[in-house]
Amino acid sequence: MGLLEGINDPKDLRALTWEELDTLAQEIRQEMIEVVSVNGGHLAPNLGVVELTLALHRIFDSPRDKLIWDVGHQTYTHKLVTGRFAQFRSLRLFRGLSGFPKRSESAHDCFETGHSSTSISAAVGFAKARDFLKEDYHVVAIIGDGAMTGGMAYEALNHAGHSGTNLIVVLNDNNMSISSNVGALSSYLNRLRTDPRYVKRKAEVKDLLKSIPKIGSKVAKVAGNAKSKLKYLLVRGLWFEELGFTYLGLFDGHNSKLLEQVFEFAKQKKGPILLHIITRKGKGYAPAEKKPEVFHGVGPFDLLTGEVIKKQAPPTYTEVFGRTICDIAVRDPKVVAISAAMPTGTGLSQFARQFPERFFDVGIAEQHAVTFAAALAVSGFKPVVAIYSSFFQRAYDQIIQDICLSRANVVLAIDRAGVVGNDGPTHHGLFDISFLRNLPNLTFMVPKDENEFRQMLYTAFKIEGPVAIRYPRSVGQGVTLESSFREIPPGKAELLREGRDLTIIGAGPLVNTCLLAAEQLNIQGVEAAVINLRYLNPLDKELILKYAGLTKRVLTVEDNILGGGMGGAVLELLADEKLSNVAVQRLGYPDFVEQGSISQLHQFYGLSVEGILGAYSKFETRSLRFEGKRKIL
Numbered sequence: 201m202g203l204l205e206g207i208n209d210p211k212d213l214r215a216l217t218w219e220e221l222d223t224l225a226q227e228i229r230q231e232m233i234e235v236v237s238v239n240g241g242h243l244a245p246n247l248g249v250v251e252l253t254l255a256l257h258r259i260f261d262s263p264r265d266k267l268i269w270d271v272g273h274q275t276y277t278h279k280l281v282t283g284r285f286a287q288f289r290s291l292r293l294f295r296g297l298s299g300f301p302k303r304s305e306s307a308h309d310c311f312e313t314g315h316s317s318t319s320i321s322a323a324v325g326f327a328k329a330r331d332f333l334k335e336d337y338h339v340v341a342i343i344g345d346g347a348m349t350g351g352m353a354y355e356a357l358n359h360a361g362h363s364g365t366n367l368i369v370v371l372n373d374n375n376m377s378i379s380s381n382v383g384a385l386s387s388y389l390n391r392l393r394t395d396p397r398y399v400k401r402k403a404e405v406k407d408l409l410k411s412i413p414k415i416g417s418k419v420a421k422v423a424g425n426a427k428s429k430l431k432y433l434l435v436r437g438l439w440f441e442e443l444g445f446t447y448l449g450l451f452d453g454h455n456s457k458l459l460e461q462v463f464e465f466a467k468q469k470k471g472p473i474l475l476h477i478i479t480r481k482g483k484g485y486a487p488a489e490k491k492p493e494v495f496h497g498v499g500p501f502d503l504l505t506g507e508v509i510k511k512q513a514p515p516t517y518t519e520v521f522g523r524t525i526c527d528i529a530v531r532d533p534k535v536v537a538i539s540a541a542m543p544t545g546t547g548l549s550q551f552a553r554q555f556p557e558r559f560f561d562v563g564i565a566e567q568h569a570v571t572f573a574a575a576l577a578v579s580g581f582k583p584v585v586a587i588y589s590s591f592f593q594r595a596y597d598q599i600i601q602d603i604c605l606s607r608a609n610v611v612l613a614i615d616r617a618g619v620v621g622n623d624g625p626t627h628h629g630l631f632d633i634s635f636l637r638n639l640p641n642l643t644f645m646v647p648k649d650e651n652e653f654r655q656m657l658y659t660a661f662k663i664e665g666p667v668a669i670r671y672p673r674s675v676g677q678g679v680t681l682e683s684s685f686r687e688i689p690p691g692k693a694e695l696l697r698e699g700r701d702l703t704i705i706g707a708g709p710l711v712n713t714c715l716l717a718a719e720q721l722n723i724q725g726v727e728a729a730v731i732n733l734r735y736l737n738p739l740d741k742e743l744i745l746k747y748a749g750l751t752k753r754v755l756t757v758e759d760n761i762l763g764g765g766m767g768g769a770v771l772e773l774l775a776d777e778k779l780s781n782v783a784v785q786r787l788g789y790p791d792f793v794e795q796g797s798i799s800q801l802h803q804f805y806g807l808s809v810e811g812i813l814g815a816y817s818k819f820e821t822r823s824l825r826f827e828g829k830r831k832i833l
């Protein structure tokens with residue numbers, strides 16, 4: 201039996217010797233590598249924070265003290281030492297342990313995260329609540345250098361520095377976001393990191409910290425003296441200090457003894473304090489150290505070689521996006537592309553290589569990305585902003601104010617629309633239909649397959665005004681990609697199958713599921729028309745009304761929350777046109793959706809052939825009752 205099995209609570213960590221702590225760190229790394237090699241997950245960020253997490257849990261008293269993890273993708277060690285070792289093999293699986301902090305999982309997960317740059321805001325909230333209630337605990341935000349590029353982090357630093365409340369920010373600086381970190385702040389951190397005073401005096405810092413007593417009445421005085429020496433010795437983080445923080449750094453994030461001394465010191469310190477810790481992404485697993493970007497969030501891989509297991513499959517929608525946008529940009533020099541810290545994730549790496557001066561990675565700054573694009577568009581360029589659906593939520597106001605209101609020619613490429621699988625509720629793209637389909641001036645498209653997607657992208661740059669296109673995190677249908685371009689007629693849906701008993705309206709790749717279901721229904725003698733909606737805005741009212749009127753039964757199928765979704769748009773249309781004799785059923789998600797594979801989730805929520813057949817059978821009884829009533833009347 202290893203040490204890890206005996207850790208049921210962070211308190212158990214405090215009994216370990218330094219040697220045992222080292223052994224535990226190795227066991228934790230082994231466990232994480234093994235589990236992620238099967239289940240997939242955020243390996244490199246987690247390997248980098250093993251010592252940091254253990255030190256935090258030995259020095260702070262979670263759950264009384266609040267540990268708030270930014271993004272939360274680096275909480276595997278935290279989970280393993282807070283009583284979740286037994287469930288760790290279910291990490292990211294359907295009904296299993298979440299890959300992010302989850303309040304329902306443990307009291308140690310004091311705040312749920314998944315989206316970046318919220319931890320300092322949350323820390324200020326916890327600290328203020330504590331101050332109000334005259335309670336006494338520590339609040340620690342752990343934020344990466346990538347997350348530190350997000351606007352919310354500055355808003356919170358601004359507030360925290362001004363309020364002067366006691367809180368600790370641990371800046372986990374591994375010099376990487378998912379890809380290389382970008383921007384002026386990143387350069388600033390880099391200057392601090394490479395400051396010769398830090399490089400030369402690492403050893404001196406260690407000695408000095410040894411002189412800081414852990415507890416006792418003399419702490420304040422001695423710590424005060426030590427602090428001025430520390431300031432002299434350490435690199436000055438003037439920028440943070442100007443904001444009202446005490447800055448201390450830089451410290452080796454893999455040196456447990458040093459980390460514990462630093463945290464002990466920070467506990468005694470009044471006011472906001474920022475500890476600048478240097479870690480190595482992927483630490484302890486050679487393939488992840490070598491390719492931290494690949495192992496940031498990785499699917500199943502071969503343990504020994506570190507080779508990611510790739511099934512032979514059609515290209516993903518993201519890959520098709522990457523290729524197509526390059527093809528379009530070759531033809532049109534005004535096309536520029538913008539990513540918010542995810543050039544690889546959004547398929548823009550090739551564009552960045554091919555057109556470096558026309559590519560912008562703005563960091564984790566979705567709001568800025570959108571307004572920046574709006575001004576580029578107003579200046580005559582044709583920007584495409586590629587962001588995942590759930591991260592676009594950040595930029596809602598900017599989409600309305602800066603893009604739609606002024607009809608800016610911006611293409612919003614909404615990747616990862618619909619359920620995304622094992623990252624779960626923080627990452628599913630369930631809301632974009634609801635929050636975008638009603639925006640004036642915004643043309644909103646959804647392709648049924650990868651070739652239609654390619655043609656829609658081409659069409660998007662032909663349309664005057666803003667355009668959004670949503671597409672999923674999955675491989676395509678395997679259809680042939682036409683090399684030539686053609687326009688998809690704006691506002692026109694596509695009738696894929698005639699029928700007079702039922703109209704099935706689908707959007708996106710689920711249209712294929714609708715077609716398969718229609719074939720099954722046909723075997724049962726039911727003639728179902730299938731409409732590929734293509735445009736959520738403007739709606740093809742004519743076609744919808746025609747088939748709704750003809751079949752009197754409409755079933756909508758969408759990879760989105762039901763509230764405000766595509767089915768809602770159809771209902772609004774039928775109500776507006778007073779087609780009250782049409783029965784409508786909607787398939788989609790009634791609520792937040794948990795983690796699981798995409799096909800598992802589709803199956804579970806009835807977005808499947810069986811789900812459609814089941815829905816149809818309910819129609820029958822309902823509409824018969826309805827028809828019966830009408831007869832009586």
Ligand SMILES: Cc1ncc(C[n+]2csc(CCOP(=O)(O)OP(=O)(O)O)c2C)c(N)n1
Pocket residue numbers: 245271273274314315316343344345346347348372374376377378481496540541542564566591594
């Ligand atoms: C609002 C938002 N945009 C984008 C992401 C995707 N994302 C997850 S982690 C990450 C990089 C974070 O870098 P850093 O904070 O340095 O953490 P590291 O993984 O390097 O430890 C990004 C861009 C996100 N989670 N939230």
